[in-house]
Amino acid sequence: MDLNYPVETEPFRTEIRQWLADNLPEGWGTPGFSMTKEERKAFLADWTAKLFEGGWICASWPEEYGGKGLGLMESVVLNEEFARAEAPLRADFFGDTLVGPTILQWASEEQKQQFIPGILKGTIAWCQGFSEPDAGSDLAGLTTRAELDGDEWVINGQKVWTTQAQFADYIFLLARTDPDAPKHAGISYLLVPMDQEGIEVRPIAQVDGSADFNEIFITDARCPKENVVGGVNNGWKVAMTTLGFERGSSATTGHRRFLRELDTIIATARANGRIHDPLIRQRLATAWSKVKIMEINGYRSLTDALNGTHHMAALGAANKMNWSEFHQETMELAMDILGMAGQILTGDPNEVSDEGLHRGREDYPVSALQASFFFSRSETIWGGTAEIQRNIVGERVLGLPKEPKPVAAG
Secondary structure: OOOOOOOOHHHHHHHHHHHHHHHHHOOOOOOOOOOOHHHHHHHHHHHHHHHHHHHHOOOOOHHHHHHOOHHHHHHHHHHHHHHHOOOOOOOOHHHHHHHHHHHHOOHHHHHHHHHHHHHOOOOOEEEEEOOOEEEOHHHHHOEEEEEEEEEEEEEEEEEEOOHHHHOEEEEEEEEOOOOOOOOOOOOOEEEEEEEOOOOOEEEEOOOOOOOEEEEEEEEEEEHHHHHEEEOOOOOOHHHHHHHHHHHHHOOOOOOOOHHOOOOOOHHHHHHHHHHHHHHHHHHHHHHHHHHHHHHHHHHHHHHHHHHHOOHHHHHHHHHHHHHHHHHHHHHHHHHHHHHHHHHOOOOOOOOOOOOOOOOOOOOOHHHHHHHHHHOOOOOOOOOOOOHHHHHHHHOOOOOOOOOOOOOOOO
16 A cells, blocks of 8 residues: 555646635635525535536546546545545536446447536436345346337336435436346346336435435336447446446545544534543544544555556445445444434524435434434445345455355245
């Protein structure tokens, strides 16, 4: 692990810092700085346009597709400086981070020209349609079907845990296009417009009233025949690429959100006196140690990527398992520090998240820590359950025997 960044990255770091200083609101990041709900929404709307004009959205993409063609170290520096300033760096998470890179790798030139500009400008919102009620961890067991009818695919099925589906313009989904093929071989990766009669979105309300997750019921929905990415019946391979993007980004900055949250938890413990409890102090020290391990592992991941010595699937599985379980433990610690006060709604009903969304219902105003506690319960499930991640590490890294298949009774 080498922490000495190449000297040629320093002018680029200086350039980014200056751009952020010139474009962020005055006072951003200083103690006491705050925005009203309306100010936050206005800022986010203008900020996407500024990011696009600066060329910072998807800056690692090739220049011919609107990126800056940044190398790995320049991309790392860019992520680090935006994270240091706590400034948003993407127009649409699913577009920038998941389906966009997948389109660049697998799509036809016509598809790239159709979808990439909207992703870069933030004018197309996306959601991911992989999981189904009976096909979560066993993704290849999905039953949503797409049948070709002339120049269109006709799609029927159901998707679940679909984040931000109520705001999406398109869904990138997996559907079975050859029911007679082996289950991994008969799947295609489709780009489907959401605004049509055949798609019904039902929000899944959480205990705090928020509803980022949704069910999607698909009845004779349609998309053009050309909207298959990577070829018909090749969707499994394409989807694994998407999941690789989901699990492998931001190696040196992923720990920062946990560190900021831990600082808030420690400040809370100091304020209410729980910091003097030796058991609480020990748990806080353990949490801090785990964040530092995340940071060190991030640099190890970067070193592996630079040297071409990493195993992306196993590395992503280990990292996902690590941070998701850590976050659940730490948010349970936060609730223990709050004690009975944590059972009282202490949030501001007008407060919004960094994405400009309410934390829960306005009549159920959870605090930031309470909202994070509720959300952390899902983190060991989405993106691949912790159990599946352990299988990947055990089988692909440690060389352990594969998990035995269930045997039908009788």
